[in-house]
Amino acid sequence: MMLTVDGAARLVVPEGCHSTQEPSLNALANAAGDMMDSWQRQINRIALASTDEGMWAARNVVMSIPRQTGKTYDVEWIAIHRAATIPRIRIVWTAQHFSVLHDTFEDMCSRAARHEMSTLVDPEHGFSLAAGKEEIRFRNGSRIFFRARERGALRGFKNIGLLVIDEAQILSDAAKASMLPTQNRAWNPQTFYMGTPPGPRDMGESFTRQRTQALAGRAHSVLYVEFSADRDADPLDREQWRKANPSYPTHTSDEAIGELHDQLTEDDFRREALGIWDEHSTTAAIDQTKWDEATVDRRRAGGLPAFGLDMNPERTRLTIGACMRYEDDTAHIELAEYRDTRRDGTMWAVNLLAKAWDNASAVVIDEQSPATSLLPELNNAGIQVTVTRSTDMGRACGRLQDMLRDGTLTHLPEDGQHQLWHAVRKATIRPIGKSGMFGWNRPDDDTDISPLVACTLALHGAMTSQRDPTRQQEAWY
Missing domain, CATH: 3.30.420.240 (Nucleotidyltransferase; domain 5)
Structure with missing residues (x-):
């Protein structure tokens, strides 16, 4: 297997990748009218790789990728594919804020409700729209739940086969500790962490620690992918935009990134749009x-x-x-x-x-x-x-x-x-x-x-x- 991600500033690949479900995922997305970019397919090829024992090679998938690149779009399809191919699997998608989560829920509903998906999801009864109880139900008994961490997240959940943690840069250790036990009884579970470099006001130690351990070679069964511009990048250099954002300029326009530049402080733009980590972010306070x-x-x-x-x-x-x-x-x-x-x-x-x-x-x-x-x-x-x-x-x-x-x-x-x-x-x-x-x-x-x-x-x-x-x-x- 070719295990590379074109353009990634940093990439840590788990050992033991034997086969992958990426072609099956890509075929499902294509059948529903969506196309994956090559960088997304390359990430999926590793993220969905199994060992020769049939277990996920990457028990944890950690992605530090700037905003407006398409990482959420990609993982949405991973969750849909997982629900469609594994009967009765329970999947939870979490974000810190309900507004972010609700946007993702609506986006995934629009994909799952397409005519091409009707054999997988009942268009009349496959969606729960009640606030705080958003859910997509599949005909094979699989379910995707959407829960905001600010509202208590996963109280009462268990046997979660796939856990997707969005806004991982503001995931506290306490929230993480309350969520991971929900996977204890699941067979071959997997967790995705998606985020941008944490700022000084974020509770970003968990995300930072995952990055530090991965880059130091101390993490096992982990796929770590990072897209970022150079640390000394000119924030208005289009070549640096291209380096940080693999969807620019094909899917993400000059105007979209320029709007972020106008609305964010320079430090926040470096993190959110260019994916540049603060120099101190991976440094323990005291030796x-x-x-x-x-x-x-x-x-x-x-x-x-x-x-x-x-x-x-x-x-x-x-x-x-x-x-x-x-x-x-x-x-x-x-x-x-x-x-x-x-x-x-x-x-x-x-x-x-x-x-x-x-x-x-x-x-x-x-x-x-x-x-x-x-x-x-x-x-x-x-x-x-x-x-x-x-x-x-x-x-x-x-x-x-x-x-x-x-x-x-x-x-x-x-x-x-x-x-x-x-x-x-x-x-x-x-x-x-x-x-x-x-x-x-x-x-x-x-x-x-x-x-x-x-x-x-x-x-x-x-x-x-x-x-x-x-x-x-x-x-x-």
């Missing part, structure tokens, strides 16, 4: 090796303490991070306190910081943190809080990485500090402005990075504050 090397059994005596305060977006966890700065400009960070606000409230943090303030160089909160709600109480307690802005956070995160790299920062072992270690392992980075600055970013709704943020703020306060407490003592709080 785990450097973090491990910075571990010490106990902090050194002496030094001047500073504190950082942060709260998760859900306002359920409140964290105090601590940093000890030494005369040689080295520093040590620790997770000082981490509590559930639903059980303990928030005043405990004010009380602890009030006791420590006389001996501290700084107490720091970021202006975007929910913990700013405590500013009045902290001020009333006589604490002069330093409120950081985005550029301060960018410098603080960069300083933490630099000190880890240079061996001038230490921290405690994971035992007793596991919330901080978990945040370090999970945190990604988000660009701040265009100067190379970045901040910590949580990869999904279930990850709490406030311990890392609080310690980073404490480090910032320790290294920048000019406050000199009148007396010092060993205890921090």
